Amino acid sequence: MTIKGLSTSFVPLMICVAIWRQGPAHADEPLLERDVLPILARQCLGCHGGLRQKGGLDLRTIPSMLKGGESGAAVKSGDLNASLIWKRIAADEMPEGEKKLPAAEKAVLKGWIAAGMPTVAQRRKHADPLLSSHERHEPQQVAAAIDRHLEAALSEAQLKPAPLSDDAEFLRRVAIDLTGRVPTASQAAAFLDSTEPDKRAKLIDELLASPQFGEQFGRTWRDWICPPELPSDPNGGKQPHKEAQNFGAWLGSRFAAGDSWDTIVRQIIEVDGEIKNSPQVIFFGLVGEGGKPTASGSARAVASLFLGVQLQCAECHDDPYRDWSQDAHWALAAFFRKTTGDFNKISEGPPSDKKKDNVPADSAKLGQITIPKSAFKNAGTAVQAAFLGGKVFEPQSDSALRPPLVDWLTAKENPYFARAFANRLWFYLFSRGLVNPVDDFRELNPPSHPGLMQLLANEFAAADFDVKHLVRCVCNSTAYQRTSRVTPDMTESTTASLTALFGRMPLRVMTADVLYDSLKLAYGDPKLDLRAIDPKDGNTNGESAPVADAYLEFLRRFGTNEEDATDFTHGIPQLLTMINHPRLLNGSKSLDEFLKAKPAPAPEQTIEWLYLTTLSRRPTSEENADIMAYVNKSSDLAKSYGGVLWMLVNSSEYLLVR
Template sequence: MKSRFIVLMLVASSLVVSGWCCRAVRAASPEFTVDVMPVISKAGCNLGTCHGNLNGKGGLKLSLRGQDPEFDYHSLVVSARGRRVNLAAPEQSLILQKATGNVAHRGGIRIDTGSDAYALLIRWIADGASAPSPEAIKLTQLRVTPTEAIVVEPDDQVRVHVEALFSDGSLRDVTDTACYELSNLNAEVDAHGVVSRLKYGETTLIVRYLHLQLPVSIAFTEKRQDFVWDDPDSFNEIDDHVFAKLKRLRINPSPLCDDSTFVRRAYLDAIGRLPLAAESREFVADPDPDKRDQLIDSLLARPEFADYWALKWADVLRAEEKVLDTQGVQVFHEWIRDGLASGRPIDQFVRELVTGTGSTFNDPAANYYRANRDPSTRGETTARLFLGTRLQCAKCHNHPFDRWTQDDYYEWSSLFSQLDYEIGENKRQDGLDKNEFAGDQTVMVSKQKEVRNPTTNEVAPPKFLGGDILPDEAKGDRLSALADWLTSPENELFVQSQANFIWYQLMGLGIVDPIDDFRLTNPPSNPELMQFVSHELVRGGFDVRHLVATIMKSRAYQLSAEPNESNVNDQTCYSRAYVRRLPAEVLLDMQGDVLGASAGFLGYPDGTRAVEIPGVLSKQARKKPLGSGDRFLKTFGKPDRIMACDCERSNETTLKQVFALIGEGLNERITAPENRLATLAESSMTDVEVVQELYWSALSRPPNASEESASLGVISASSGNRRVAIEDIAWALLNAKEFLFRR
């Protein structure tokens, strides 16, 4: 009996120990969401180019970047009759055979058989390939060090360290399991978070682990052993922030541009036209040290300011004839221009747009919704224009690069669901073009079907983007509630995106760039500068002119485009002016001003300036030939205004543009019998005075000695036909890079 008792005790003890061991193993078994998903992401299996594609790849579809662990578990373990996982022989599981290259896989080898990742997957399958557990710990915070780095030659690498904090308080080193992406080709990054320089400049490293991601700003700079900071004077606080960054990067800014360059730049940026020869001469000769500030103030008070900046807003607000009708375009453009002329603050301007209802012929702001016909388009457009946010990706799945979820997308769209249209007779010219509408429409608030989330098929409650759900008492007037929230000075995205839009128009590069892509993983190139210009916009009462003047009066705006040894590679820090081709409308008007002969536009009277045209193309174009001005604008990148994005305008150079500059149109205006060139040829001015006048008119400066000598040589070789010689000189000036580009 005693021996039996001992045996029973030993057996019981072994069972208890065995049971305890099983529980310990189970406790230590990999959890799908926390442990397995990082391995799948690190291998790149759930990227958009692989199984994270909208349609999957090779019969397997995963959620993009692991946004839906439940879906991914079902795809890997349950679907395809469970053939992808072999619980009896884990190493024979198809997901491992494919990933290690033992079975043909178009994605190649993604996991090495000797790696920790492989061992973890084997253990997970051997332990039963458990599903995501509701009790599993959650990732609450991602910590990355350093958060920014300046790497000075001879160093050419920086390694980031990544830690993940979970809901149970545990902290894991996930440096080797996090995912890394770079914003440009200035550097490369390996699987362990080591970023190596490929060329000098700035880049942003995006660190992603599970559902969280953080940016790390990295700048690779030359040693410049003999570098000495020039310590230039700041004109205002903009310069303080620009120069502080330049000093950290061991970059000296270029010197101030000369007066001829400045007067030309200021006129073109503020009012979209060249200064007259007399205006340029007077400015350059003026000894007053405050003349630049005085010029800026005078330009912002001119009516052409409203003309030019209305063009910028008409582009992104889609003022075009096919959808809005010719009359709708006219009244919409006039409303935009009048607001700028009268100094309507941006917040009020946007408020009137997003609450705009009524007749599109009598209530101009209603044309905003006439061009945006459904809740999704209205939501995407409003977010893009007034919050600097691209939401399109979140329509089908959670945004891969931003915080916005699919729920956010439809809840935001729901704010715009209660709109309808009263449509009269459509007298469109093309019966096959469903986008064309000729005639008035009335935009009205009307009870419509609520927006449903396609994933859940449930009604999406109206909710501000990144904000609160709309209160029940406000649901009867959603647009007014939206306007209150959207245009609030406390709405950081609204304020920053509007300030950034103005900065971009003057500096040629947004502090956040692209200007409609504010997100955590596309941070401002200079956060302190972004904060200042945003606060300055609010401090100035959302007045466009106030912020334009502040920017133009900064030293950063007035720097020369000529690079120095330290800033020759700078593309983002505003250490010099960035040369860019002028917009099509401005370029065409400049030609007209120099020649005294404007181009013709179909449907508009002679003498109309290109920047004053309300829309894109007259509807008469279907029955009558285009004017030379219309063809020029199309060739040089005037947008069709199909998209609510400044990116639709093209400032690229093309071969077709060359033919536009040497062919009909320009030549017709150069040889017009009563243009300005004829007046100069017939005047009593000396040849030197004529050449001087042409240079001051076209380039806002006098010719240098060699230019003057060459021009006089053209005139002397003309056999007494001064008019022909002047035409040749004018043609050369209008085709010069200095004329075509803003510098």
């Protein structure tokens, strides 16, 4: 759509924005993101977006509309007569061709311009986070503020939130989330039997203080940062599995030690040296190409992981649907222009003569990078280093470029850093972020609960990026402790709405890592091997050649893949492994040890132990009676108890996180 040479093209774009009405004063007011941009996307952005700007007009943002094209400003806030776009639309002069805007869409555009071109961002700019910024608060204060934000949205939607989970449901959920495994039978019994009023808060503290917390968060962030690619044969894969696991262990040690998030990120981005001394060296190789760091790959990864924004489309051209230019991508990439090495060693030295996108030979000025020939637009253009959405950085000497980037990145004033982590943590605990996808913060994709998003970001920054503090705040909230159970009177739409508004906890399937560690505990086998076995010769034999390492093979079979290491699959192959594998059918070392106790445990005690070990609860009277009847028919008690264990680990209740 232009003022001169008007034209239009159809662009298939779905813009889904989660929006809450802002109160009676604005309830029916058209908003840019919700109402206007979908119309412009269908009719205009093909010619006036990031890829193409006919007549010099860009209609993606309000600033670009006000700037206008060859005919001047396209719109004027609150003035329909001075808005050229509206005049041409009202006269059916645009879009060109036979297809014109329907009356309803014209009314939206007219109302929006007349109302002063309001946006979601403006209406939510001053969303009250409920707690003061720049000040660390007690976890219970933050938890209460979290609940107030969510309850306000639920009340507006006329939805009644789900009740609190019972102790067993909460115990299993929080243990899996914070330690990556189900609790032991003794831990479950102690918690269920406790009558202390604050036992949930105390349990959260205990789990955060455990080494398993570091392990779980270490491997979670390892998989977010560098998903391990698993080979389909024992020795043919050359991906650095051991090094990736070491990186996860290093991250885990930092989380367990209580290192702040800004400290951890600094150690990742500023790393120099060899992998044997610094496991985080692997980061740059895995986000680059062919095991070697690239400036563009490093910029994309840093933006996605630590800033919560997507820059991949801006590598070759201005992003059509995000307010990131190609210059913004390469300005961030310039900070990595001197980073060289591979999986095993990283250094930041003088640029070489090789024409790589990370070390261009023709960058004469300090802190500049040249857009490579592979780019769709502007190949060969020199771009000066600049902080994302901020000022240009001009180094005064040929010193390292990464440290000043990290200084900006981790500053409390940086609007991206704290909220990116807070949103990922929310996604981890609730299966969905306040912004989705988690790395797509932008004007067209605002948070579902902006005040809550600001609250979490403020608290995280005020607490000096203390990871355990933020986890403690969220886990102590009523929202996190609500049940996932659905009552008979809840319709499917009500259940979906409650889940979307965090009025109930969603059901989740155990990740491959969690399932593997939980099975190891249940079977008392730290090296649990569930690789496929050929009964004829005992050789490993799967649907494809298994990985030599039992743990890696389990991850491959149960969900880890090259696209997304957190994607858990549970289908026919996995079901057959769980049901038929001899290792799960032939008893448990943990069960054997329990049965050897003196005095010997009664059948009721053994059944209770089996339920506590697997489901973190005691059996109901009906379940106990059914299993007692089954056990009493057997001449081999140990074998029958093993059968009960096998039944429990194959139950949906075991595989689900409620």
